[in-house]
Amino acid sequence: xxxxxxxxxxxxxxxxxxxxxxxxxxxxxxxxxxxxxxxxxxxxxxxxxxxxxxxxxxxxxxxxxxxxxxxxxxxxxxxxxxxxxxxxxxxxxxxxxxxxxxxxxxxxxxxxx
Amino acid sequence: xxxxxxxxxxxxxxxxxxxxxxxxxxxxxxxxxxxxxxxxxxxxxxxxxxxxxxxxxxxxxxxxxxxxxxxxxxxxxxxxxxxxxxxxxxxxxxxxxxxxxxxxxxxxxxxx
Numbered sequence: 001x002x003x004x005x006x007x008x009x010x011x012x013x014x015x016x017x018x019x020x021x022x023x024x025x026x027x028x029x030x031x032x033x034x035x036x037x038x039x040x041x042x043x044x045x046x047x048x049x050x051x052x053x054x055x056x057x058x059x060x061x062x063x064x065x066x067x068x069x070x071x072x073x074x075x076x077x078x079x080x081x082x083x084x085x086x087x088x089x090x091x092x093x094x095x096x097x098x099x100x101x102x103x104x105x106x107x108x109x110x111x112x113x
Numbered sequence: 114x115x116x117x118x119x120x121x122x123x124x125x126x127x128x129x130x131x132x133x134x135x136x137x138x139x140x141x142x143x144x145x146x147x148x149x150x151x152x153x154x155x156x157x158x159x160x161x162x163x164x165x166x167x168x169x170x171x172x173x174x175x176x177x178x179x180x181x182x183x184x185x186x187x188x189x190x191x192x193x194x195x196x197x198x199x200x201x202x203x204x205x206x207x208x209x210x211x212x213x214x215x216x217x218x219x220x221x222x223x224x225x
Contacts, residue, residue: 006155034213036213036214036216041218041219042218042219043117043203043205043216043217043218043219044156044203044214044216045216046212046213046214046215047213049213089155089156091156100158100161100169100171101146101158101161101214102158102172103148103155103156103157103158104155105153105154105155106155106156
Protein backbone atom coordinates (compact mmCIF):
# COMPACT_ATOMS: atom_id res chain seq x y z
CA UNK A 1 0.00 0.00 0.00
CA UNK A 2 1.82 3.07 -1.28
CA UNK A 3 0.75 5.90 1.02
CA UNK A 4 2.87 8.50 -0.75
CA UNK A 5 2.74 8.45 -4.53
CA UNK A 6 4.74 10.20 -7.18
CA UNK A 7 3.02 9.18 -10.37
CA UNK A 8 5.52 10.70 -12.78
CA UNK A 9 8.74 8.68 -12.85
CA UNK A 10 10.46 11.31 -14.96
CA UNK A 11 10.17 14.90 -16.13
CA UNK A 12 12.14 16.94 -18.68
CA UNK A 13 12.19 20.74 -18.57
CA UNK A 14 14.09 23.41 -20.47
CA UNK A 15 16.57 25.49 -18.53
CA UNK A 16 14.96 28.68 -17.24
CA UNK A 17 11.45 27.27 -17.26
CA UNK A 18 9.38 26.09 -14.32
CA UNK A 19 9.62 22.50 -13.05
CA UNK A 20 6.57 21.15 -11.24
CA UNK A 21 6.89 17.89 -9.37
CA UNK A 22 3.75 16.34 -7.94
CA UNK A 23 3.02 14.10 -4.98
CA UNK A 24 -0.19 12.55 -3.68
CA UNK A 25 -0.81 10.92 -0.32
CA UNK A 26 -3.56 8.77 1.06
CA UNK A 27 -3.01 8.84 4.83
CA UNK A 28 -5.04 11.70 6.32
CA UNK A 29 -2.90 11.54 9.46
CA UNK A 30 0.11 12.93 7.60
CA UNK A 31 0.69 16.51 8.63
CA UNK A 32 4.31 17.19 7.78
CA UNK A 33 5.75 16.93 4.31
CA UNK A 34 9.27 17.14 2.98
CA UNK A 35 11.07 17.13 -0.35
CA UNK A 36 14.50 15.63 -0.87
CA UNK A 37 16.84 15.77 -3.83
CA UNK A 38 19.15 12.89 -4.73
CA UNK A 39 22.11 12.83 -7.07
CA UNK A 40 23.58 9.49 -8.24
CA UNK A 41 25.99 7.85 -5.79
CA UNK A 42 24.95 10.23 -2.99
CA UNK A 43 22.44 10.16 -0.18
CA UNK A 44 19.26 12.26 -0.45
CA UNK A 45 19.55 15.89 0.60
CA UNK A 46 16.76 17.70 2.42
CA UNK A 47 15.33 20.49 0.28
CA UNK A 48 12.22 22.03 1.77
CA UNK A 49 9.33 21.12 4.07
CA UNK A 50 5.81 22.22 4.87
CA UNK A 51 3.49 21.72 7.81
CA UNK A 52 -0.19 21.07 7.30
CA UNK A 53 -1.04 24.38 8.96
CA UNK A 54 0.36 26.11 5.87
CA UNK A 55 -0.48 25.83 2.21
CA UNK A 56 2.73 27.29 0.84
CA UNK A 57 6.39 27.48 1.79
CA UNK A 58 9.11 29.20 -0.18
CA UNK A 59 12.87 28.95 -0.12
CA UNK A 60 14.66 30.75 -2.91
CA UNK A 61 13.84 29.07 -6.22
CA UNK A 62 11.89 26.31 -4.49
CA UNK A 63 8.25 26.53 -3.43
CA UNK A 64 6.12 23.76 -2.02
CA UNK A 65 2.33 23.94 -2.21
CA UNK A 66 0.01 21.81 -0.11
CA UNK A 67 -3.63 21.10 -0.91
CA UNK A 68 -4.95 19.18 2.09
CA UNK A 69 -8.42 18.61 0.73
CA UNK A 70 -6.96 16.95 -2.37
CA UNK A 71 -4.16 15.28 -0.39
CA UNK A 72 -1.75 16.69 -2.92
CA UNK A 73 1.49 18.60 -2.76
CA UNK A 74 3.76 19.98 -5.42
CA UNK A 75 7.28 21.34 -5.66
CA UNK A 76 7.91 24.24 -8.01
CA UNK A 77 11.41 25.11 -9.14
CA UNK A 78 11.74 28.48 -10.84
CA UNK A 79 13.85 29.01 -12.82
CA UNK A 80 15.10 25.50 -13.45
CA UNK A 81 18.84 25.03 -13.80
CA UNK A 82 20.88 22.10 -15.16
CA UNK A 83 22.23 21.48 -11.64
CA UNK A 84 18.67 20.72 -10.55
CA UNK A 85 18.77 17.50 -12.58
CA UNK A 86 18.32 14.80 -9.95
CA UNK A 87 15.76 12.44 -8.47
CA UNK A 88 13.25 14.20 -6.20
CA UNK A 89 11.52 12.36 -3.38
CA UNK A 90 8.42 13.48 -1.58
CA UNK A 91 8.09 12.32 2.05
CA UNK A 92 5.44 12.55 4.75
CA UNK A 93 5.03 11.91 8.44
CA UNK A 94 2.35 12.20 11.12
CA UNK A 95 2.79 14.18 14.34
CA UNK A 96 3.16 11.76 17.19
CA UNK A 97 4.59 9.35 14.65
CA UNK A 98 8.04 10.41 15.69
CA UNK A 99 10.41 9.69 12.89
CA UNK A 100 8.33 7.21 10.93
CA UNK A 101 8.71 8.95 7.59
CA UNK A 102 7.19 7.54 4.42
CA UNK A 103 8.81 8.34 1.07
CA UNK A 104 7.41 8.33 -2.43
CA UNK A 105 9.03 6.47 -5.32
CA UNK A 106 10.76 9.53 -6.74
CA UNK A 107 10.65 11.62 -9.91
CA UNK A 108 13.74 11.98 -12.06
CA UNK A 109 14.05 15.57 -13.25
CA UNK A 110 16.17 16.42 -16.26
CA UNK A 111 16.80 20.10 -16.96
CA UNK A 112 17.91 20.54 -20.54
CA UNK A 113 20.39 23.38 -21.19
CA UNK B 114 32.13 18.58 9.04
CA UNK B 115 28.63 17.55 10.08
CA UNK B 116 27.90 14.20 8.53
CA UNK B 117 26.47 10.72 8.69
CA UNK B 118 29.09 8.07 7.99
CA UNK B 119 28.20 4.60 6.78
CA UNK B 120 30.55 1.69 6.29
CA UNK B 121 31.18 -0.13 4.12
CA UNK B 122 30.16 1.66 0.91
CA UNK B 123 30.03 -1.60 -1.03
CA UNK B 124 29.60 -5.16 0.21
CA UNK B 125 29.16 -8.48 -1.52
CA UNK B 126 28.32 -11.40 0.75
CA UNK B 127 26.87 -14.89 0.64
CA UNK B 128 23.48 -16.03 1.82
CA UNK B 129 23.36 -16.68 5.55
CA UNK B 130 26.59 -14.96 6.54
CA UNK B 131 25.88 -12.43 9.28
CA UNK B 132 26.88 -8.87 8.56
CA UNK B 133 26.73 -5.44 10.14
CA UNK B 134 26.57 -2.08 8.40
CA UNK B 135 27.78 0.67 10.68
CA UNK B 136 26.34 4.17 10.90
CA UNK B 137 27.67 7.07 12.91
CA UNK B 138 26.65 10.74 13.13
CA UNK B 139 28.60 13.63 14.66
CA UNK B 140 25.73 16.12 15.02
CA UNK B 141 24.34 14.95 18.37
CA UNK B 142 21.06 14.12 16.66
CA UNK B 143 18.31 12.39 18.64
CA UNK B 144 16.71 10.59 15.74
CA UNK B 145 18.27 8.01 13.46
CA UNK B 146 16.82 5.76 10.81
CA UNK B 147 17.65 3.14 8.21
CA UNK B 148 16.18 3.05 4.72
CA UNK B 149 16.57 0.78 1.73
CA UNK B 150 16.17 1.99 -1.84
CA UNK B 151 14.97 -0.35 -4.54
CA UNK B 152 14.04 0.43 -8.18
CA UNK B 153 10.40 1.44 -8.49
CA UNK B 154 9.85 1.31 -4.73
CA UNK B 155 11.60 4.47 -3.59
CA UNK B 156 12.96 4.66 -0.07
CA UNK B 157 11.42 2.33 2.48
CA UNK B 158 12.04 2.68 6.19
CA UNK B 159 13.50 -0.35 7.94
CA UNK B 160 13.94 0.80 11.53
CA UNK B 161 14.14 4.08 13.36
CA UNK B 162 15.31 5.27 16.74
CA UNK B 163 14.16 8.23 18.77
CA UNK B 164 16.96 8.05 21.31
CA UNK B 165 19.39 5.70 23.03
CA UNK B 166 17.79 2.31 23.67
CA UNK B 167 14.57 3.40 21.91
CA UNK B 168 13.98 1.78 18.53
CA UNK B 169 10.92 0.88 16.49
CA UNK B 170 10.03 -0.91 13.28
CA UNK B 171 9.55 0.90 10.02
CA UNK B 172 7.71 -0.49 7.03
CA UNK B 173 10.11 -3.33 6.10
CA UNK B 174 11.83 -4.59 9.29
CA UNK B 175 11.80 -8.30 8.49
CA UNK B 176 15.30 -9.81 8.40
CA UNK B 177 16.95 -6.82 10.06
CA UNK B 178 18.00 -5.86 13.57
CA UNK B 179 19.27 -2.58 14.98
CA UNK B 180 20.67 -1.32 18.24
CA UNK B 181 21.16 2.14 19.71
CA UNK B 182 23.54 1.81 22.63
CA UNK B 183 25.11 5.20 22.04
CA UNK B 184 23.56 8.34 20.63
CA UNK B 185 25.97 8.62 17.73
CA UNK B 186 25.84 5.01 16.45
CA UNK B 187 23.02 3.03 14.87
CA UNK B 188 24.27 -0.20 13.28
CA UNK B 189 22.11 -2.32 10.98
CA UNK B 190 22.48 -6.05 11.47
CA UNK B 191 21.51 -8.77 9.01
CA UNK B 192 21.66 -12.01 10.97
CA UNK B 193 21.10 -14.28 7.96
CA UNK B 194 21.15 -12.26 4.74
CA UNK B 195 19.13 -13.45 1.76
CA UNK B 196 19.25 -12.37 -1.91
CA UNK B 197 16.07 -10.29 -1.49
CA UNK B 198 18.04 -8.03 0.83
CA UNK B 199 20.26 -6.99 -2.06
CA UNK B 200 19.67 -3.25 -2.08
CA UNK B 201 21.05 0.23 -1.52
CA UNK B 202 20.91 1.15 2.16
CA UNK B 203 20.89 4.60 3.68
CA UNK B 204 21.34 5.68 7.26
CA UNK B 205 19.97 9.06 8.29
CA UNK B 206 19.74 11.27 11.35
CA UNK B 207 17.79 14.36 12.36
CA UNK B 208 17.80 16.81 15.23
CA UNK B 209 14.09 16.63 16.02
CA UNK B 210 10.76 15.55 14.66
CA UNK B 211 10.31 18.54 12.41
CA UNK B 212 13.80 18.57 10.91
CA UNK B 213 14.77 17.01 7.66
CA UNK B 214 17.07 14.03 7.70
CA UNK B 215 20.78 14.17 6.97
CA UNK B 216 21.59 11.05 4.98
CA UNK B 217 24.76 9.04 4.68
CA UNK B 218 26.25 8.24 1.27
CA UNK B 219 24.76 4.77 1.15
CA UNK B 220 25.86 1.14 1.30
CA UNK B 221 25.33 -1.02 -1.75
CA UNK B 222 24.80 -4.59 -0.54
CA UNK B 223 24.73 -7.63 -2.79
CA UNK B 224 23.76 -11.01 -1.34
CA UNK B 225 24.56 -13.98 -3.59
